[in-house]
Amino acid sequence: MALSNKWVLITGASSGFGEGAALAFAREGAKLLLGARRVDRLEQVAAAARKAGSPAAHVHGLDVASTASVNAFADFVRQHTDKLDVLINNAGGAKGLDKVAEGKDEDWEFMMQTNVLGVLRTTRAMLPFMTSNPGSSIINVGSIAGRVAYEGGSAYCAAKAGEIQITRALRLELSGTGVRVSTLDPGLAETEFSVVRFKGDAERAKKVYEGVNPLRAPDIAEALVWMANRPAHVCIDEMIIKCTDQAAIHKLYRRTT
Numbered sequence: 001m002a003l004s005n006k007w008v009l010i011t012g013a014s015s016g017f018g019e020g021a022a023l024a025f026a027r028e029g030a031k032l033l034l035g036a037r038r039v040d041r042l043e044q045v046a047a048a049a050r051k052a053g054s055p056a057a058h059v060h061g062l063d064v065a066s067t068a069s070v071n072a073f074a075d076f077v078r079q080h081t082d083k084l085d086v087l088i089n090n091a092g093g094a095k096g097l098d099k100v101a102e103g104k105d106e107d108w109e110f111m112m113q114t115n116v117l118g119v120l121r122t123t124r125a126m127l128p129f130m131t132s133n134p135g136s137s138i139i140n141v142g143s144i145a146g147r148v149a150y151e152g153g154s155a156y157c158a159a160k161a162g163e164i165q166i167t168r169a170l171r172l173e174l175s176g177t178g179v180r181v182s183t184l185d186p187g188l189a190e191t192e193f194s195v196v197r198f199k200g201d202a203e204r205a206k207k208v209y210e211g212v213n214p215l216r217a218p219d220i221a222e223a224l225v226w227m228a229n230r231p232a233h234v235c236i237d238e239m240i241i242k243c244t245d246q247a248a249i250h251k252l253y254r255r256t257t
């Protein structure tokens with residue numbers, strides 16, 4: 001499927017992978033519908049996307065933790081198109097690195113609301129734009145944390161494991177519609193992820209990547225474009241991408257000099 005003039009919806013497009021994806025799909029000539037809570041940042045991404053070649057880049061505030069907000073976003077989508085070609089459920093992230101014994105309800109709730117319920121409610125709202133459009137793609141951004149647990153990651157790992165199972169169940173449910181359903185599960189990547197996880201502590205966030213050459217947003221964006229751009233009969237079910245320095249979730253090579 002050539003992506004030129006196709007409608008691509010990206011959640012969490014105000015930074016990181018979502019921003020990178022907006023620019024990468026823009027370079028393919030795709031039309032963009034971008035959502036996140038920080039609308040000022042979305043406006044900047046949309047302007048850059050138009051410069052990069054997108055014939056239309058529209059933004060609207062979106063809080064995937066709220067059904068009312070997701071439904072309002074669907075109304076915004078309907079103002080522009082009745083068919084979506086690509087839905088990227090990317091909004092999400094981690095809060096805190098506490099062990100279960102010290103876990104905070106508000107952190108757990110953020111992780112479940114965005115990474116799990118956000119994917120469910122956004123997908124539910126967008127399915128009518130996709131099931132009438134064989135060859136369209138739903139790509140969920142998961143994580144290697146959904147596949148391997150780590151200390152302090154209980155809720156995030158659970159949430160991303162949930163995302164993987166949502167992807168698998170949805171693929172079964174949509175069998176016969178021609179809608180492709182995928183998960184792209186990255187490892188360590190330098191975005192705003194760690195600043196959000198450590199609640200604005202930029203110093204602590206920086207340490208996560210010390211001595212490592214991590215993934216960056218364009219690495220993931222390129223893969224998202226490739227997945228969406230396969231012929232209609234090809235579905236990339238699951239993809240794992242890690243930086244070369246991350247041989248496994250617990251085995252990170254750090255340069256000391």
Ligand SMILES: NC(=O)c1ccc[n+]([C@@H]2O[C@H](COP(=O)([O-])OP(=O)(O)OC[C@H]3O[C@@H](n4cnc5c(N)ncnc54)[C@H](OP(=O)(O)O)[C@@H]3O)[C@@H](O)[C@H]2O)c1
Nearest residue numbers: 012014015016017037038063064091092093189191192193
């Ligand atoms: N970086 C990594 O190491 C890594 C690895 C594997 C997977 N991931 C996953 O990749 C995805 C993107 O993260 P990132 O690394 O690009 O981090 P990021 O730079 O922090 O981006 C997260 C995006 O999600 C949006 N978001 C958060 N809560 C939201 C909500 N309630 N409603 C709507 N949008 C919301 C943020 O926008 P607003 O704040 O403006 O709403 C932002 O655009 C997440 O699902 C994350 O779990 C990240």
